[in-house]
Amino acid sequence: MTMENSSPQRSRVSPSALMVLFMMLVLSLAALLYGVWIIDSYPDLAYIILLFGFLGTAMAAYTLVQMRRRLSKLKIVISPVTTTIECKKCGFKNVREFQRGDYIFKAVEPCQKCNDKMLITAVYREVKEKEKASFPY
Amino acid sequence: MMVMLREVEGSLHKLKYIKEEGRKTAVETVKEIGKPQADPAARIDRFLEYFTIGPQGLDPAGIVWKLEHILDVRDTRFKDEVKLMAPSADETQANNLENTLEAAMALNYIYKIIRHFYLLGKKTYSLYVVMQIQMILPMVMKEAEAYASALKAFAFGQPIGDGAGALVAAKLMQGHETRKIAKDCVVATVPFEGRTAFVIKAEGPGGNVGKPGDAIKEVIEENNGNVATVVMIDAALKLEGEELGEVAEGVGAAIGGPGVDQYKIEESLVKYHIPINAVIIKEDVGDAVSPLRKEIFDSVENVIERVKQVVLERTKEGDKVIIAGIGNTIGIGQ
Numbered sequence: 111m112t113m114e115n116s117s118p119q120r121s122r123v124s125p126s127a128l129m130v131l132f133m134m135l136v137l138s139l140a141a142l143l144y145g146v147w148i149i150d151s152y153p154d155l156a157y158i159i160l161l162f163g164f165l166g167t168a169m170a171a172y173t174l175v176q177m178r179r180r181l182s183k184l185k186i187v188i189s190p191v192t193t194t195i196e197c198k199k200c201g202f203k204n205v206r207e208f209q210r211g212d213y214i215f216k217a218v219e220p221c222q223k224c225n226d227k228m229l230i231t232a233v234y235r236e237v238k239e240k241e242k243a244s245f246p247y
Numbered sequence: 248m249m250v251m252l253r254e255v256e257g258s259l260h261k262l263k264y265i266k267e268e269g270r271k272t273a274v275e276t277v278k279e280i281g282k283p284q285a286d287p288a289a290r291i292d293r294f295l296e297y298f299t300i301g302p303q304g305l306d307p308a309g310i311v312w313k314l315e316h317i318l319d320v321r322d323t324r325f326k327d328e329v330k331l332m333a334p335s336a337d338e339t340q341a342n343n344l345e346n347t348l349e350a351a352m353a354l355n356y357i358y359k360i361i362r363h364f365y366l367l368g369k370k371t372y373s374l375y376v377v378m379q380i381q382m383i384l385p386m387v388m389k390e391a392e393a394y395a396s397a398l399k400a401f402a403f404g405q406p407i408g409d410g411a412g413a414l415v416a417a418k419l420m421q422g423h424e425t426r427k428i429a430k431d432c433v434v435a436t437v438p439f440e441g442r443t444a445f446v447i448k449a450e451g452p453g454g455n456v457g458k459p460g461d462a463i464k465e466v467i468e469e470n471n472g473n474v475a476t477v478v479m480i481d482a483a484l485k486l487e488g489e490e491l492g493e494v495a496e497g498v499g500a501a502i503g504g505p506g507v508d509q510y511k512i513e514e515s516l517v518k519y520h521i522p523i524n525a526v527i528i529k530e531d532v533g534d535a536v537s538p539l540r541k542e543i544f545d546s547v548e549n550v551i552e553r554v555k556q557v558v559l560e561r562t563k564e565g566d567k568v569i570i571a572g573i574g575n576t577i578g579i580g581q
């Protein structure tokens with residue numbers, strides 16, 4: 111399954127909503143620029159335009175960030191699984207990414223060092239946990 | 248009520264996405280492994296809607312055998328369906344496919360239940376209908392996410408957390424001859440700390456839990472009840488705050504599922520007055536069905552030490568003991 115690679119956006123965000131948001135963002139940025147441009151000649155009008163520009167930019171940016179957050183919540187990330195292959199005779203160890211067909215105690219290709227048979231001795235995933243806050247109980 | 252409905256709606260979107268990904272994975276895996284001539288999507292969709300009706304419990308006498316019969320019929324039906332969907336799959340792949348489809352089925356069911364309560368709450372404007380689903384939502388979502396990661400493990404044949412018990416048994420029987428016993432189970436006779444240990448596990452590496460109840464019963468009968476102790480090893484749900492992979496020891500039949508195997512084991516033990524010990528490896532529901540975590544893998548050596556300790560303290564030299572590793576043996580050979 112490739113949940114981490116797939117794009118759930120297709121099913122969740124309508125293109126028209128995205129377009130409206132981007133238009134709002136562009137118009138607000140244009141209002142900000144125009145406000146700055148006319149601030150010397152028409153200061154009263156410029157402040158009103160700047161206010162609308164700020165509000166519009168903030169609202170559009172906030173909505174886009176929220177949308178992104180909601181979409182990222184949909185993803186399920188699974189850490190990669192590794193396979194450890196060991197030679198029982200010489201102790202040679204090889205760790206590689208899991209491949210379909212691997213299983214624990216499967217005899218695989220002969221050892222590169224002593225040519226004895228090698229076994230898959232471990233298949234697991236390592237999860238990097240976030241640092242936990244200290245908990246006294 | 249609107250806030251609760253919004254919350255349930257958000258989770259429902261996520262469940263729908265997970266369910267659809269599950270279905271997609273199942274279809275892709277069947278196509279890849281089974282190489283069917285026709286498109287398996289329609290058959291898979293039908294499979295996802297399968298149900299099992301439990302036995303009537305008004306007269307509970309003999310209910311275990313009725314339940315076992317229904318579960319056997321279900322199992323046979325699933326295996327037949329998988330064979331039809333994926334004619335090129337070998338036995339191991341067919342077992343893995345069956346597990347994949349069962350995980351997709353569970354996701355489909357969870358999605359439908361949550362959708363049912365959400366729509367019912369909206370229709371009836373009943374706070375209590377919405378509230379009961381909103382209250383259990385975090386646990387339901389956790390389970391759904393666990394099944395979503397299980398799909399990948401089953402599709403690729405990777406060992407899962409539930410297989411910790413089977414992994415312990417596999418390590419103990421490594422290098423010794425195994426023979427088939429009961430349905431989908433193997434046993435190896437292993438010299439163990441001066442005792443003779445009959446090590447039992449489900450037959451791997453395909454996704455399989457076997458029938459350990461029948462296997463333990465058969466070994467006890469083969470030895471005319473002359474077994475000093477039974478040690479069962481299984482993964483168990485941990486409580487919040489407990490460490491992943493923590494090992495604990497106790498008494499009783501450490502086995503989950505619908506209860507048929509536990510009943511059979513207890514019956515055989517009572518018949519011959521055989522003591523039963525249990526060693527468990529703690530993990531949460533997500534870890535139990537997702538690819539095996541390093542912490543659980545590392546705890547296997549601790550479990551073996553605990554089993555040695557139990558056997559040394561509870562039996563005499565020359566005794567016969569049964570060591571049963573319980574759990575889904577997907578990705579674990581013997």
